[in-house]
Amino acid sequence: MASINTNVAAMTALRSLTATNSALTQTQERISTGLRVATAADNAAYWSIATTMKSDNSSLSTVQDALGLGAAFVDVAYTALDEAKNIVTKIKDKLVAAAQPGLDRAKIQTEVTELQAQLTGMAGAATLQGQNWLSVDSSAAGYNATKSIVSSISRAGGAISVQTISVNTGSMVLFDANAAASGILDSTRNATTGVVDPAGTFTIAALNISALTDSTADLAILDGYIKGADRAITEMAAGATALGAAKARIEIQTSFVSSLMDAIEGGISQLVDADMNEESTRLQALQVKQQLGIQALSIANGSSQSILRLFQ
Template sequence: MASINTNVAAMTALRSLTSTNSALEQTQNRISTGLRVNTAADNAAYWSIATTLRSDSSSLSTVQDALGLGAAFVDVAYTAMDEAKNIMTKIKDKLVAAAQPGLDRAKIQTEITELQSQLKGIGDAASLQGQNWLSVDSAAAGYNASKQVVSSIARAGGTITVQSISINTSSMIMFDSNAAVAGVGIIDAYRDGTTGVRHATQPATPAATDFRLSDINIGALTDSTADLATLDGYIKGADRAITEMTAGATTLGAAKARIEIQQSFVSSLKDSIESGISQLVDADMNAESTRLQALQVKQQLGIQALSIANSSSQSILSLFR
């Protein structure tokens, strides 16, 4: 039946053209954005997962910055500790030279005094962003010898936690300005006058033979047995200080190596997350390009079909001529 009220062929052609236009619009959006899942409406599950992964990736970028800053803290402390060890070695050499009877120990002390000042300068200069791991005040509010470097994030059951690398700096403290303990650092702690061993707990009243490497003075020492014994204690104290500095530098070196490993891991993890996001939401541009061309042809054919279907009604007019 031919009807001018209902053109079934035109309606069918229109539905097909509308569907083609919708698919063409979707394909054009994917090509212009490079994403097949751009909004939650495209695929709610994939969009949700990708959004969470993007957030974690952004957090990992911040972690990379934190690791870089942590590495800088360690580098500053290690450089200062290594140089301080060299200075202490020079002090030890001066003390060993002063053990030779007949030398002018006052002149040697002049050099030692300069080296002691250099040690203090190195300790105070080992600072970055207001943090100094070698010259501290353990009485300061909030002081903690255990330093934390943000190393990563972990997500479990929808809950995110921040992971850190802990560095115990107590073994590398050179100076402590805490008046209550009269110094507990490698340089300013009291040491036994015979063995040169650093007192674990600083004495309220040091023994007469106790000494601190920060203020030893050999200028008045003579060749007497007692004075040579005092000098021998100084030498042993300097030698032990070098050993203690070496241990502190070893701790810093191990921390630096761990930070470098973590930096490499975080970088790889970030790349893996980015790859996972790509697999979820990125469009296959080769496939979309092919699909675009097919849909464009289909659109043109749909327009032709709709035109033919609409023109078929015109043939009814010939019946009335």
């Protein structure tokens, strides 16, 4: 039946062309954005998962910054501690030289005093972002010898938690302003063994040999000073070792976080990114289909014109 009210062929061609245009629009959006899941409407589950992963990846970027800052803190403390160890070694050398009878110990003390001042200044200058791990005041409010460096984040059961690397600076403190505590260089030491002793008679930062003579008692005191300097060097070496271990762990964690970010980025890509090879092939096919649809609709609409010939 030929009807001018209802053109079934044209309606069918129009539905097909509309579907083609819709698919073509979707493909063009994927090509322009590079995403096959750009909004929750495209795929709610994938979009939700990818959004959470993107948020975690952003947090890991902040973790990288925190690790970099933590490494800087460790570097500053290690550099100062290592140089302080070298200076105490020089003080020890001066003390050993002073053990030679007949030397002018007052002149040697002049050099020692300069080295002691250098130790104080160096420890005070080992500051970054207002933090100093070597010259402290353990009586200050909020002081904690254990320093925490943000190292990673983890998600379990939907809840996120922050992991940290802890560095115990108690063993590397050189000076402590707290009257009830002390650091390596301002601790009182035993006059005989050089070990830290609350009842000791000297500190590395303030020992003075200018008044010592060649008497047996004074030489015994000098020997205690030498032993004290040697023990201080050992204590600082232990602190530097702890810092070195912390630095190595930070470097490993930095590498891990970088790899983890790459892995998460790859996971996000698998969920939401468009396959450009596939989309380009689909685009060409849809463009051809669109042209054919337009032609089919034109033919279907033209068929109604043939009815006019029946009335000629």
